[in-house]
Structure formats: structure tokens, C-alpha cells
Amino acid sequence: MFSKKDFQTWGKQNAILFAAVMTKIEGRKDDALLRTYEFRGFPSMAILDADGTAMTKKVPRDLYSMSNIVAAAPAYAKLSAAIEAGNEVDQKQWLMAQLGMGRIKATEAKAKIASSGLSGKAKARADMMVFVLEMAELAGSTRGRNVTAEDKMAACVAVYEAFQAGKRLPPGSSPEPFVDDMLIDAAKSNKDSVAFAHACERVKARHLAQIKTMKGYLPRYRADLEKNKDDEKKLERTKSTLKRIAEIIEGAEQKIADLETLAKKLNA
Amino acid sequence: MHSLTRRSLALIPLVALFTTELSAQRTYDQDKMAANYAEMKTHAWFKDGSWVTDFDAAKAEAKKTGKPIFAYFTRTYAA
Numbered sequence: 547m548f549s550k551k552d553f554q555t556w557g558k559q560n561a562i563l564f565a566a567v568m569t570k571i572e573g574r575k576d577d578a579l580l581r582t583y584e585f586r587g588f589p590s591m592a593i594l595d596a597d598g599t600a601m602t603k604k605v606p607r608d609l610y611s612m613s614n615i616v617a618a619a620p621a622y623a624k625l626s627a628a629i630e631a632g633n634e635v636d637q638k639q640w641l642m643a644q645l646g647m648g649r650i651k652a653t654e655a656k657a658k659i660a661s662s663g664l665s666g667k668a669k670a671r672a673d674m675m676v677f678v679l680e681m682a683e684l685a686g687s688t689r690g691r692n693v694t695a696e697d698k699m700a701a702c703v704a705v706y707e708a709f710q711a712g713k714r715l716p717p718g719s720s721p722e723p724f725v726d727d728m729l730i731d732a733a734k735s736n737k738d739s740v741a742f743a744h745a746c747e748r749v750k751a752r753h754l755a756q757i758k759t760m761k762g763y764l765p766r767y768r769a770d771l772e773k774n775k776d777d778e779k780k781l782e783r784t785k786s787t788l789k790r791i792a793e794i795i796e797g798a799e800q801k802i803a804d805l806e807t808l809a810k811k812l813n814a
Numbered sequence: 815m816h817s818l819t820r821r822s823l824a825l826i827p828l829v830a831l832f833t834t835e836l837s838a839q840r841t842y843d844q845d846k847m848a849a850n851y852a853e854m855k856t857h858a859w860f861k862d863g864s865w866v867t868d869f870d871a872a873k874a875e876a877k878k879t880g881k882p883i884f885a886y887f888t889r890t891y892a893a
Contacts, residue, residue: 548859548886558864561884564872565865568889569851570842576869580887594883596876598869605884612884619882 553609561616564594593619602647610719611648614675618646638662645675652680677713681705681721688724706732709741723752730805739812746814750805753798760795767791842891850890 547553557563566579568588583592583600591605593616601619605612622643625635641658644650650658655676664672684701687693705728715722726745733742767788774780808814854860865886866872876883 548863554863557884561881562872562875562879563863563865564869564883564885565860565867566869566885566887567851567854567867568887568891569847570889570891571847571851572844576867579869579885580889583885583887585887588887588889590887592885592887594876594885596873596880596883598873598883601882616882616884 547607547609550609556609556613560613561593595620595623604648606648606720608718608720608722610678610716614646615648618643622647622649638664638668642668642672645672645679648679648682650679652676652683655679674716677708678715678719678721681708681715681719681725685721685724702728702731705729706736706741709744722748726752730808733812734808737812739814742808742812742814746805746809750802753802756798757795760791760798763791764788847891854888854890 592603729741729745770784
């Protein structure tokens with residue numbers, strides 16, 4: 547993510563990029579900041595003000611949401627402090643700040659946009675942020691132990707309806723992989739080559755990237771087989787990891803093959 | 815024997831504390847830590863991204879420009 551040109555360009559223009567690197571170099575200044583900000587693991591991200599106060603410690607890993615959060619964080623901090631102090635705030639500004647931070651539910655945001663009198667570019671921006679929120683909430687509804695096949699079907703139908711209504715996510719936004727998967731399922735059920743073509747290349751690229759990553763792990767774990775040959779527990783763990791990697795690779799290859807079969811069926 | 819067992823049991827919390835302290839004060843090869851950090855600075859994500867590694871400098875720059883700080887917490891040592 548940070549190696550990509552669009553992130554680097556955005557970062558130079560819109561934020562001070564601070565790498566809080568924990569090095570374990572004795573006496574190095576800033577080597578304990580992870581603890582200062584009460585993070586428990588790596589990597590973690592936060593948006594801070596000029597005094598170092600965290601405006602948010604929840605930063606999504608896609609540039610669209612990151613840039614919205616960085617843009618909205620100062621206003622959100624100022625307005626939420628004003629609200630807490632019992633002061634009146636500009637409701638349009640508050641709504642945009644909440645949307646930018648992703649701190650509002652899609653249905654509530656929709657209702658507020660309708661009654662806010664937002665128009666023009668601001669409304670288009672707000673509508674887009676709500677759509678991203680909506681898709682992220684749908685993605686959330688398909689995860690977890692209690693999710694049923696009906697829940698997944700309902701999410702698929704909602705994604706497909708939005709697609710047919712002409713709604714498109716900003717490229718690279720966090721719900722994109724979920725939406726793409728749903729569109730492939732919908733394309734299969736509805737024999738829709740347009741929906742298929744919209745999502746296919748990204749889904750394929752994602753599976754190929756996963757295969758590459760998994761294959762990258764293989765040499766290390768194969769070497770561990772030899773290294774751990776005298777330690778039964780470690781050897782079992784290594785074998786089980788290798789088996790899991792093989793399954794993931796096989797699964798991703800199968801998904802690519804399925805996409806190619808579907809492409810032929812749909813003449814896409 | 816009985817009193818020895820009781821004395822040994824009484825020492826358990828102390829031993830546990832000492833062991834925890836030892837693990838918390840795990841020593842790291844300082845040459846390796848410095849090399850790891852130097853190597854990180856050669857990575858494309860870092861050197862092409864205008865990252866600042868000094869917190870005070872980041873805060874001063876944020877004050878000067880009015881831009882927020884995007885803080886990325888990472889490490890260069892192995893757990």
C-alpha cells in the first residue's frame with residue numbers, strides 16, 4: 547500500500563507521514579511510542595494532531611477511506627468537542643465529518659443527507675461515502691458464525707441491485723473485494739456478462755496475488771521441515787502450515803479456473 | 815522437609831517475578847538492531863514516501879503546515 551505511487555503522492559500533499567518505528571535500539575528517541583498510544587500490535591495506524599493527540603486510531607487500509615479520514619479528522623475532533631461541551635454546531639459540517647470518519651450508520655446518514663439540504667458536489671461526495679459505508683456494512687453482514695446462506699443471498703441481491711442502478715465504488719475502496727465477489731455470484735445466477743466483466747479482472751488479480759504470496763512462504767516452511775525434523779511438535783506444526791498453504795493455493799487456482807469457465811459461458 | 819517445601823512455595827512468586835523481569839529485559843544485539851533499522855530505510859515504501867521518523871520533527875511540520883500526522887507504527891526487530 548505505502549509503496550504505491552498514488553499513496554505517496556497523496557501523502558506528500560495531505561499529511562505528515564510519520565513512521566513510528568520500534569527498533570529496540572537502546573536509548574533511541576521515539577522507540578516506545580507504540581506503548582504511548584496503547585497499540586498492542588504491528589502494524590498500527592493513527593491520525594494525530596500537531597500536538598500528537600490521536601484524533602483516531604481506526605484507520606482503514608484503503609486510500610479512499612484513509613484520505614477521507616485525514617480530511618475529516620480535524621473537523622471531527624473540533625465538532626465533537628463542541629457537541630460534548632453542549633454547543634450548537636453546523637449540521638452539514640458535522641454530517642460530512644462523521645461520514646469522512648466512517649462514524650455513522652448508512653441508514654442514518656441517508657436520512658440526514660435527505661434532510662440536510664446538501665447539494666452539488668458536497669451531496670455527490672456524501673452519497674458516495676454513504677454507498678461505501680453501505681457496502682462495508684453489507685460485507686460485515688456476511689461475516690461471523692451466525693451468518694446464514696439467506697444473509698449471504700440477501701447481501702448478493704443488494705449488491706447486484708446497486709450495480710444495476712449504476713452505483714460504482716471508488717477504485718480501491720475497502721468493500722471492493724466483497725462487492726466484486728458478490729457481482730461474480732450475481733453474474734453467474736443472472737447470466738450477466740456486464741457485471742462479470744466489471745469484477746472479473748480484479749477478482750482474478752486478487753487470487754493471483756494470493757497464490758504469489760502463498761508460494762512465497764513455501765521455501766521458508768520447506769526449510770523448517772528439515773530444521774524441525776527432531777522436534778515432533780514443531781514438525782507437525784510446519785506440516786500443518788504447509789498443508790494449509792497448499793489448500794489456499796489450490797482454492798485460489800480453482801477460483802481462477804471457475805472464472806475462466808464462467809467467462810466462456812457468458813461469452814465475456 | 816515440610817518447612818523446606820513451604821519455603822520453596824513461598825519463593826515461587828519471587829521466581830515468577832524475576833523470570834518475567836528477565837523476559838521483559840530481553841537483550842537485543844544492538845549491531846543487528848541498527849542494521850535492521852538502516853535496512854528498513856532503504857525499502858521503497860519508506861524512501862519514496864517522504865516519511866519522517868522523528869516525532870518532534872513530525873509535530874513541528876504538522877504545526878507549520880496545518881496538516882494532520884499520519885502515524886504508521888511498525889518495527890524492525892523480530893518478536
